[in-house]
Amino acid sequence: MNVFLSPEMGHIALIIGSCLAFVQALLPLAGSYTGTVRWMQMGRSLACGNLFFVFLAFLCLSNAFLSDDFTVRYVAQNSNTLLPIYFKFSAVWSAHEGSLLLWVLILSMWTAAVALFGSRLPLQFLSRTLAILGLISVGFGFFLLFTSNPFERTFPLPPIDGQDLNPLLQDIALILHPPLLYFGYVGLAVPFAFAISALLESRFDSAWANWSRPWTIASWCFLTIGIFLGSWWAYYELGWGGWWFWDPVENASLMPWLVTTALIHSLIASEQRGVFRSWTILLAIFAFSLSLLGTFLVRSGVLTSVHAFASDPERGIYILLFLSIVVGSTLALFAIRGPVLMSTSSYSGTSRETFLLINNLILTVAVAVVLLGTLYPLISDAFGLGKISVGPPYFNFFFVPLTFVLLIFIPLAMRSSWGNVSTKAVSSWLMQPLLLSLLLGLIGSTTLAYWVGEKGNSLLAIVTMTCVSWVFVMILKDFRDKIKSSSFTLLPVRYYGMVLAHLGVAITVLGAGLYAASGIQRDVKMGIGDYAVLGGYTFYFSDIKRDRRSNFSFTQAEIIVSKEDREIVTLNPEKRHYFSNPQTMTEAAIDPGLLRDLYVSLGEPLDDDHWAIRLHVKPFVRCIWLGGAMISLGGLLAVLDKRYRRRKICSQDRANLSVQSASEI
Amino acid sequence: MMHPLRKQRMQWICLILISTSVATALIAYMLRQNANFFYTPSQIAIGQAPLGVSLRAGGEVVVGSLKRAQQSLAIEFLVSDGLHSVKVTYEGILPDLFSEGQSTVVTGKIDDQNTLHAVQVLAKHDENYTPPEIAEMYENQGI
Numbered sequence: 001m002n003v004f005l006s007p008e009m010g011h012i013a014l015i016i017g018s019c020l021a022f023v024q025a026l027l028p029l030a031g032s033y034t035g036t037v038r039w040m041q042m043g044r045s046l047a048c049g050n051l052f053f054v055f056l057a058f059l060c061l062s063n064a065f066l067s068d069d070f071t072v073r074y075v076a077q078n079s080n081t082l083l084p085i086y087f088k089f090s091a092v093w094s095a096h097e098g099s100l101l102l103w104v105l106i107l108s109m110w111t112a113a114v115a116l117f118g119s120r121l122p123l124q125f126l127s128r129t130l131a132i133l134g135l136i137s138v139g140f141g142f143f144l145l146f147t148s149n150p151f152e153r154t155f156p157l158p159p160i161d162g163q164d165l166n167p168l169l170q171d172i173a174l175i176l177h178p179p180l181l182y183f184g185y186v187g188l189a190v191p192f193a194f195a196i197s198a199l200l201e202s203r204f205d206s207a208w209a210n211w212s213r214p215w216t217i218a219s220w221c222f223l224t225i226g227i228f229l230g231s232w233w234a235y236y237e238l239g240w241g242g243w244w245f246w247d248p249v250e251n252a253s254l255m256p257w258l259v260t261t262a263l264i265h266s267l268i269a270s271e272q273r274g275v276f277r278s279w280t281i282l283l284a285i286f287a288f289s290l291s292l293l294g295t296f297l298v299r300s301g302v303l304t305s306v307h308a309f310a311s312d313p314e315r316g317i318y319i320l321l322f323l324s325i326v327v328g329s330t331l332a333l334f335a336i337r338g339p340v341l342m343s344t345s346s347y348s349g350t351s352r353e354t355f356l357l358i359n360n361l362i363l364t365v366a367v368a369v370v371l372l373g374t375l376y377p378l379i380s381d382a383f384g385l386g387k388i389s390v391g392p393p394y395f396n397f398f399f400v401p402l403t404f405v406l407l408i409f410i411p412l413a414m415r416s417s418w419g420n421v422s423t424k425a426v427s428s429w430l431m432q433p434l435l436l437s438l439l440l441g442l443i444g445s446t447t448l449a450y451w452v453g454e455k456g457n458s459l460l461a462i463v464t465m466t467c468v469s470w471v472f473v474m475i476l477k478d479f480r481d482k483i484k485s486s487s488f489t490l491l492p493v494r495y496y497g498m499v500l501a502h503l504g505v506a507i508t509v510l511g512a513g514l515y516a517a518s519g520i521q522r523d524v525k526m527g528i529g530d531y532a533v534l535g536g537y538t539f540y541f542s543d544i545k546r547d548r549r550s551n552f553s554f555t556q557a558e559i560i561v562s563k564e565d566r567e568i569v570t571l572n573p574e575k576r577h578y579f580s581n582p583q584t585m586t587e588a589a590i591d592p593g594l595l596r597d598l599y600v601s602l603g604e605p606l607d608d609d610h611w612a613i614r615l616h617v618k619p620f621v622r623c624i625w626l627g628g629a630m631i632s633l634g635g636l637l638a639v640l641d642k643r644y645r646r647r648k649i650c651s652q653d654r655a656n657l658s659v660q661s662a663s664e665i
Numbered sequence: 666m667m668h669p670l671r672k673q674r675m676q677w678i679c680l681i682l683i684s685t686s687v688a689t690a691l692i693a694y695m696l697r698q699n700a701n702f703f704y705t706p707s708q709i710a711i712g713q714a715p716l717g718v719s720l721r722a723g724g725e726v727v728v729g730s731l732k733r734a735q736q737s738l739a740i741e742f743l744v745s746d747g748l749h750s751v752k753v754t755y756e757g758i759l760p761d762l763f764s765e766g767q768s769t770v771v772t773g774k775i776d777d778q779n780t781l782h783a784v785q786v787l788a789k790h791d792e793n794y795t796p797p798e799i800a801e802m803y804e805n806q807g808i
Contacts (some may be wrong), residue, residue: 376700387719393699575761585761604759604763
């Protein structure tokens with residue numbers, strides 16, 4: 001075993017890293033008030049030092065996993081000698097302690113990134129931002145060290161073999177899902193720190209919004225990929241074919257995503273028109289607070305959820321305390337400094353400002369719906385009003401209509417102009433696309449009805465198709481006009497990003513809407529030689545066999561799917577039995593396709609030769625994740641725009657910039 | 666005459682106030698409609714649970730109580746908290762970790778025979794994990 005990367009080394013590195021973060025929280029902040037340039041400059045090197053030591057600690061823990069060091073309790077609880085090597089590595093963040101270490105590591109990465117790429121920021125602003133990030137890092141570093149140390153040993157009697165990684169987590173998407181989600185969650189600390197620094201020096205000009213935008217979009221991209229990856233994992237790994245369950249932990253990631261989406265849009269208005277400034281600051285605070293709340297919900301065990309693998313109320317209380325300090329102190333700061341933030345320009349009812357404000361309102365209402373639905377069971381329990389759970393009907397009741405309203409406003413905001421626009425100018429370019437999308441919606445749902453049967457003709461399908469066509473027609477029209485007046489290469493990269501991301505939203509809604517409207521499923525009892533018919537497909541149960549792989553044995557069914565006497569695919573759903581753990585796992589078999597997925601999962605054995613089997617035909621379900629990929633890619637393009645890489649802006653240019661940027665896009 | 670900027674702000678504030686109050690009222694109403702309360706088998710046995718309302722119940726699946734239908738996926742089993750048990754019916758596939766002697770949480774409606782017709786059956790997803798409702802139920806009984 002590598003002595004240099006021992007668990008003790010990791011423990012020490014973590015302590016040093018947290019101490020550096022502590023200094024990073026104090027010195028640059030003090031320097032920014034006393035005007036000591038040297039102290040302020042230290043922020044950047046402290047951030048890099050902190051990253052080095054936290055990364056070292058992370059390497060030590062990874063090393064303990066890869067070398068099967070079961071003297072470390074955390075390793076013994078979450079790994080096993082039989083585990084393939086890549087799962088041993090991903091087991092590092094499979095439970096509380098390790099995932100928290102990953103949290104701290106990612107925070108250090110973001111902080112170091114701000115330190116390195118923030119050279120165009122004024123020193124005073126940068127040092128305050130780094131100090132805020134340092135404070136957050138200290139909070140989580142101490143949490144890690146005092147309540148959930150991953151390097152704890154189990155002397156004197158270490159187990160011979162570990163308890164194994166939860167089989168649900170032994171999956172490729174789960175290697176990537178938590179880190180990506182954490183990059184998003186934790187990245188929200190950056191716009192948060194920017195907002196606090198802005199409050200500290202009462203500076204909310206368009207330059208500030210310009211600095212904040214790429215960081216906000218970047219963490220939003222990670223959050224988007226993380227959420228969609230999680231949904232994809234739930235779809236094929238949980239084995240029962242849903243893609244979103246309104247599980248409290250899913251909600252915990254959805255809420256910061258919604259707020260950040262609102263933040264991105266309100267930052268645009270703040271940067272270009274100087275409006276909604278206090279609202280923008282408030283959104284930045286809420287986005288990070290909700291990501292902390294998410295950490296609390298996932299890690300405290302207060303919720304019944306697929307993610308609540310192991311929980312400890314004490315840890316929950318620490319995060320809740322941390323959360324209330326963060327929210328309380330920042331809101332107090334906001335209350336003191338907020339009134340300074342007055343809007344400077346006016347706008348009419350059909351301007352882009354108005355549409356962005358409506359977008360923000362819808363997203364905020366959506367967050368309120370999800371927040372109340374998620375917290376209501378906790379509140380009800382805390383006040384002794386009974387133990388309840390809130391089911392999907394509640395969320396769908398609000399979320400589905402809100403999504404459609406949002407879709408209607410998306411292209412309006414993209415197509416309208418800033419400032420005082422007359423109503424006539426808007427209605428003149430509105431009628432044609434409106435009629436066209438209504439027509440497309442009707443044609444689409446009729447085609448669907450012809451293809452999947454009468455279910456396709458539901459109201460949901462018609463509304464979905466119409467709204468999605470509306471977004472497509474309007475965006476493509478706008479795109480064509482832009483190309484006409486400009487050219488491909490002259491259009492800024494962020495414009496392409498915007499188009500791609502919004503089309504992605506429409507594609508996701510198309511997938512979700514049509515899946516809900518026309519997806520069919522059936523649970524059947526089948527034995528060898530039986531067949532079942534669903535949605536025009538014939539599922540023939542031809543064989544069942546048993547075998548084993550490295551750390552589990554499995555039962556595999558063979559189901560031949562055909563349509564109109566033509567064989568389409570052979571699906572092999574499995575039931576897995578892990579050796580280290582009495583747990584059984586369902587591995588669904590999927591035949592993917594852009595137009596439809598065939599999905600078969602094997603239930604429990606009923607008697608000697610009959611099995612419970614679930615069959616699905618899911619039209620357009622892939623569109624959900626295709627849209628997710630487009631949204632993330634669009635965000636990535638937006639981050640790459642050269643607008644955010646401008647050199648340091650001197651105060652004289654700034655006045656020019658705000659005039660110039662108003663005419664851009 | 667109000668300053669146009671101030672007038673605009675007033676309009677927005679009114680709009681926001683109205684929409685938030687409507688939204689809050691609607692959310693509160695829907696939450697009440699969709700809240701599934703948790704009842705112990707004892708509460709159901711002595712008639713404390715409302716009939717025909719979607720609710721949740723939980724406890725241990727009584728060993729030997731699981732019965733399957735011949736032709737369909739219909740099943741029935743007893744869920745007990747150690748003092749009383751309640752009959753649960755369900756049609757569909759059971760979760761992987763569902764088995765006799767293990768704890769479960771079911772969602773459904775109770776009919777006048779005091780049988781719970783479940784639309785969802787959950788089993789714990791980890792051998793070390795007990796749903797908080799059930800943990801507390803046993804705690805209150807002093808088990």
